[in-house]
Amino acid sequence: MTLDPFYLIVDSARWIERLVPLGVKLVQLRIKERSDEDIRNQIRIAKSICTAHRCQLIVNDFWRLAIEEGCDFVHLGQEDLAEADLGAIRAAGLKLGLSTHDEAELEAALAAAPDYVALGPIYPTILKKMKWAPQGLARLSAWRERVHPLPLVAIGGLNPERIDGVFAHGADSAAVVTDITLNADPEARTREWIRKTEAWR
Numbered sequence: 555m556t557l558d559p560f561y562l563i564v565d566s567a568r569w570i571e572r573l574v575p576l577g578v579k580l581v582q583l584r585i586k587e588r589s590d591e592d593i594r595n596q597i598r599i600a601k602s603i604c605t606a607h608r609c610q611l612i613v614n615d616f617w618r619l620a621i622e623e624g625c626d627f628v629h630l631g632q633e634d635l636a637e638a639d640l641g642a643i644r645a646a647g648l649k650l651g652l653s654t655h656d657e658a659e660l661e662a663a664l665a666a667a668p669d670y671v672a673l674g675p676i677y678p679t680i681l682k683k684m685k686w687a688p689q690g691l692a693r694l695s696a697w698r699e700r701v702h703p704l705p706l707v708a709i710g711g712l713n714p715e716r717i718d719g720v721f722a723h724g725a726d727s728a729a730v731v732t733d734i735t736l737n738a739d740p741e742a743r744t745r746e747w748i749r750k751t752e753a754w755r
């Protein structure tokens with residue numbers, strides 16, 4: 555399986571409506587602290603937009619809703635993984651991406667036979683408080699060796715200036731939130747990301 559090198563992560567279907575039509579091919583819907591009803595509704599809208607634009611939708615955390623809504627890819631962190639029913643996810647035909655932040659998490663992730671592994675935060679992130687120091691690029695290269703032949707996703711503090719570095723150190727896809735969603739012109743920044751990742755596509 556291959557992943558698009560530009561992996562957009564957003565917190566609403568509204569963002570998906572705005573940015574996916576620009577040519578985004580891989581997007582994660584990462585919604586926190588909303589009712590199941592609201593999240594279900596946003597998954598529905600996101601799925602319909604992504605289908606129309608041939609964009610791969612990945613649902614973060616809410617694997618039950620993803621199954622019920624006929625999605626085909628979920629992302630889970632280690633705490634999510636501990637509580638998830640992997641058998642049910644697989645039986646429903648969903649692909650699975652997993653977060654890792656240290657050796658123990660990498661072992662646990664590989665044991666779950668995921669479809670990709672993410673390593674973060676590569677650089678400091680302002681999106682959420684994290685207990686891990688920035689991993690840096692050398693760690694990404696080490697993960698590349700360990701994760702092969704699975705795709706490796708880099709996440710945390712990425713921007714267009716840092717893209718070439720993460721790919722040169724073995725990432726297959728660069729995931730991003732605030733560099734786009736907090737940008738003064740998210741549409742222009744999205745186009746810049748698509749251009750900058752073209753060489754890796």
Ligand SMILES: Cc1ncc(COP(=O)(O)OP(=O)(O)O)c(N)n1
Pocket residue numbers: 563582584614615629630631632634651652653672673674682707709729
């Ligand atoms: C591509 C990607 N990598 C890592 C994460 C983080 O997942 P998790 O550790 O479960 O934290 P939350 O995103 O749920 O706060 C991710 N979502 N996507």
Ligand SMILES: Cc1nc(C(=O)O)sc1CCOP(=O)(O)O
Pocket residue numbers: 653654655673674675676678679680681682684709710711712729730731732733
């Ligand atoms: C959601 C998330 N997970 C991370 C991890 O390391 O697992 S870093 C991160 C935040 C990514 O946002 P930004 O691109 O704004 O730094």
Ligand SMILES: [Mg+2]
Pocket residue numbers: 614615629630631634
């Ligand atoms: Mg999670």
